[in-house]
Amino acid sequence: MTPLDLSTDAVTLTRQLVDIESVSRNEQAIADAVETALTPLAHLVVTRRGNTVVARTDLGRSERVVIAGHLDTVPLNDNLPSRLEGDLLHGLGTCDMKGGDAVILRLAATVPEPVRDVTFILYEGEEIEAEFNGLKHLAESDPDLMTADFAILMEPSNASVEAGCQGTLRVEVRTTGERAHSARSWRGVNAIHGAAEVLARLNAYEARRPVIDGLEYHEGLNAVRIGGGVAGNVIPDECVVEVNFRFAPDRSEAEAEQFVREFFEGYDVRLTDSAPGALPGLDRPAAKAFVEAVGGGVNPKFGWTDVARFTGLGIPAVNYGPGDPTLAHKQEEHVPVEHIERCEARLRAWLEGR
Known part of the structure; x- marks a missing residue:
C-alpha cells in the first residue's frame, strides 16, 4: 500500500484515503496507514485502540478541542477508485467523510503549535451498529482521551456549522x-x-x-x-x-x-x-467562539451523528465538514474541492489564532 503523504494538499490526501477501501469492519489497512503517517510527528502523542487512532498535542494550553472523523464507509457501489472531474472529487467516502479526515490529518501534521491543545481522533465503526463504534469504545476504555472543552465532528455539512443532531x-x-x-x-x-x-x-x-x-x-x-x-x-x-x-x-x-x-x-x-439526540449548545462560550471564527450561519443537523456522544460527556460539539450530507451513501457521492480547501483554511486560522 502506498503510504499517506501528509505533506501534500488536502484534496490529494483525500484521494489517497478514498483509494484505501475501508468498508465498516474492514478498517485495519486505513488505520495502519494513518498510524504510520502520524507516529513520526514529534509534536503529537499517538495512541491506537483497535482501528481507532488518537493523536494529541500536549502544550499546556488553557483549552483543548477534539477534532474527529470516522474512517469507515458504507459498502462499495461501483464507486472506487476516486476520480477528479473538474472541481468535484468523486468516489466512496469522498463526502462521508474522508474529505474531513484529510483535513484532520493535514492540520495534525502542519499545525505543530496551535493556540489551543488539540486531540485528533480518527475512528472505526461509525456506519454500523453502535456496538462497533470506535468513539463508544474509546469513551469506555480511555475516557481521558476524549476530554475536551469543545468538539468538532467533521461530518459533511456543506462546509458550514450544523449544530446538535436528532x-x-x-x-x-x-x-x-x-x-x-x-x-x-x-x-x-x-x-x-x-x-x-x-x-x-x-x-x-x-x-x-x-x-x-x-x-x-x-x-x-x-x-x-x-x-x-x-x-x-x-x-x-x-x-x-x-x-x-x-x-x-x-x-x-x-x-x-x-x-x-x-x-x-x-x-x-x-x-x-x-x-439520543444532541442539543445545539450554541450558548456555550467555546461553541460561540468557533462559529464566529469560521463565519457563516448555523443550520440544524437532521441526521444522527457522534456529536451526541460528546454532548453526553458534557462536551459541546458541532458538525463541520466538507461535502453535501444528502450525497452520503449514494453511488454518485462526491465532494467539492472548494469545500475541502475552505474547511482546512478556516480551521487552520482558528487553531493558529489568526
Whole structure:
C-alpha cells in the first residue's frame, strides 16, 4: 500500500484515503496507514485502540478541542477508485467523510503549535451498529482521551456549522393472525392485511418541527422495512413493520419511545435500537467562539451523528465538514474541492489564532 503523504494538499490526501477501501469492519489497512503517517510527528502523542487512532498535542494550553472523523464507509457501489472531474472529487467516502479526515490529518501534521491543545481522533465503526463504534469504545476504555472543552465532528455539512443532531430509534410493530390454507382463507386471519392500519397511521403522521436555539428541527416517523408471509399458499400469522423515528433533540430517548408506543397504541411494539439526540449548545462560550471564527450561519443537523456522544460527556460539539450530507451513501457521492480547501483554511486560522 502506498503510504499517506501528509505533506501534500488536502484534496490529494483525500484521494489517497478514498483509494484505501475501508468498508465498516474492514478498517485495519486505513488505520495502519494513518498510524504510520502520524507516529513520526514529534509534536503529537499517538495512541491506537483497535482501528481507532488518537493523536494529541500536549502544550499546556488553557483549552483543548477534539477534532474527529470516522474512517469507515458504507459498502462499495461501483464507486472506487476516486476520480477528479473538474472541481468535484468523486468516489466512496469522498463526502462521508474522508474529505474531513484529510483535513484532520493535514492540520495534525502542519499545525505543530496551535493556540489551543488539540486531540485528533480518527475512528472505526461509525456506519454500523453502535456496538462497533470506535468513539463508544474509546469513551469506555480511555475516557481521558476524549476530554475536551469543545468538539468538532467533521461530518459533511456543506462546509458550514450544523449544530446538535436528532436522536433516532427503531421499533418493530407486530401484527398477528392465524394461519390457514389460502384456498380456505376465511378460516384464518391475515396478519399482513392487519398491518394496513399501522401504515395508515404512519401515512397520516404530521411531523413536529420545534425551534431550539433559533434552529428548526424536523422530526420524521417512517416505515423502513416490512416483512411477513410463510408460503405462497398460506395465510400469514405474523407481519412486522420496522419503523424509524428521527426525533428532535429536545426529546429524551425515553420520551421518544413513549411517543412511539402511544402512536401505535393497541399494537405489539418492540424497541430494537435507540440513540439520543444532541442539543445545539450554541450558548456555550467555546461553541460561540468557533462559529464566529469560521463565519457563516448555523443550520440544524437532521441526521444522527457522534456529536451526541460528546454532548453526553458534557462536551459541546458541532458538525463541520466538507461535502453535501444528502450525497452520503449514494453511488454518485462526491465532494467539492472548494469545500475541502475552505474547511482546512478556516480551521487552520482558528487553531493558529489568526
